[in-house]
Amino acid sequence: MFEFLASIFGYLLSILYNLVNNYGLAIILFTVIIKLLLLPLSIKQQRTMKKSAKLQEKMKIIQFKYKNDPEKMNQEIMSLYKNEKMSPFSGCLTAIVQFLLLLSIFYLVRNPLTYMQKIPTDDINKYVNQMQEEGKEISKAYPEIDLIREADWLKEKNPEDTGIDKLKIQMEFLGLDLNKVPQQNMTDYTVYIIPILYILSSFISIRMTTAMQQKQNKEKIIDGKTGEAEENKETEMDAVMQTNKMMSWMMPIMSISIAFVAPLGLALYWLMSNLLMILERLALDKFIKQEDGEEEN
Secondary structure, three states, X not given: OHHHHHHHHHHHHHHHHHHHOOHHHHHHHHHHHHHHHOHHHHHHHHHHHHHHHHHHHHHHHHHHHOOOOHHHHHHHHHHHHHHOOOOOOHHHHHXXXXXXXXXXXXXXHHOHHHHOOOXXXXXXXXXXXXXXXXXXXXXXXXHHHHHHHOHHHHHHHOXXXXXXXXXXXXXXXXXXXXXXXXXXXXXXXXXXXXXXXXXXXXXHHHHHHHHHHHHHHHHHHHHOOOOHHHHHHHHHHHHHHHHHHHHHHHHHHHHHHHHOOOOHHHHHHHHHHHHHHHHHHHHHHHHHHHHHHHHHO
């Protein structure tokens, strides 16, 4: 599945690369196109989140009313979802799509010769074996990245092999070599620029999400007038805030481990995705608020 999607995405990335002749620019354009293709799903997800927040009040009343009858409570909750034309699993589709996208693009950027340049596996293995025989260092995790780095050396050794020309990908972007893996180039300060920007953007994105959730939960508490249910909401609010606080710290820490062991091309994609996600979230939040206002009027 991941290899198939990586191959499909590879055709798009190849077209963009041939258009701009720069891997970094191609990655940025690729990210924008993917975001535009997923925009309808993002809009649906944002609307679902807003609608789910409104349903929480009704669900709390049902849970309080039927707290001693779990079967009846579940029936009423399912009826509520049915009447509001929502599914309890509506958020799963977005999570699945994001997971598939994440791993597929990781495969693509990790193996650009296979999925973007469409070089046969036998040819790649032949070049890898030649480099190993000549004492060149080849990474087990990113052999194709090493082949791109050593393309000129391979061409000198095999001047009549025209297939080597496809190994030459313009990886220089704004003075940065997207071919490098931070973990393998610890003394080169330039390899930290994109991962650090990626981590900062992840932190901002998570903090933004947390702030929105806290605002929604505070509004629920202010509007709540149901006695014991209100106390339960306050307790839940504290738990949510503590969870969000932990996530705000844990996710950037996890991002560090990922960004520093992946090629900079992948980190650039993640960075652009985060920046576009932040802009998208702000725009959709404003759009949906205006849409809700029109519906209420």
